[in-house]
Amino acid sequence: MKQFAFGVLNLKPKEFYGMSLIDYRIMCNGHVEAEQKKWLHTRQISWQVYCSNPPKNPAKTIEAWWPVSKEKATHKRINHKKIQDALNRLNEKLNNG
Numbered sequence: 001m002k003q004f005a006f007g008v009l010n011l012k013p014k015e016f017y018g019m020s021l022i023d024y025r026i027m028c029n030g031h032v033e034a035e036q037k038k039w040l041h042t043r044q045i046s047w048q049v050y051c052s053n054p055p056k057n058p059a060k061t062i063e064a065w066w067p068v069s070k071e072k073a074t075h076k077r078i079n080h081k082k083i084q085d086a087l088n089r090l091n092e093k094l095n096n097g
Contacts, residue, residue, distance in 0.1 A: 001024075002016070004028070005024065008031065009027055009028070009031060011027075021083060039068075040068065043062065043066045043068070044062070046066065047062045047065060047066065050065060
């Protein structure tokens with residue numbers, strides 16, 4: 001999680017540790033959507049090149065030529081109670097330690 005936050009999302013440690021898990025999840029989802037848009041743009045440009053020099057048996061649609069997965073990635077369910085309990089235990093250790 002830290003590698004993705006510091007590397008791909010380019011967050012600073014202070015920003016990462018200061019945000020809630022939900023905010024982090026929203027940032028990750030936004031990053032995934034942005035990457036998908038880049039691939040759709042690449043597909044569109046490739047389709048234009050493909051159509052400008054058609055092969056003997058051309059694909060009839062862009063979807064037939066380069067299908068886009070319509071299935072969303074499956075994510076594990078976040079158990080907020082477990083996370084909150086772990087954070088509470090860590091907080092107690094830090095305060096008593």
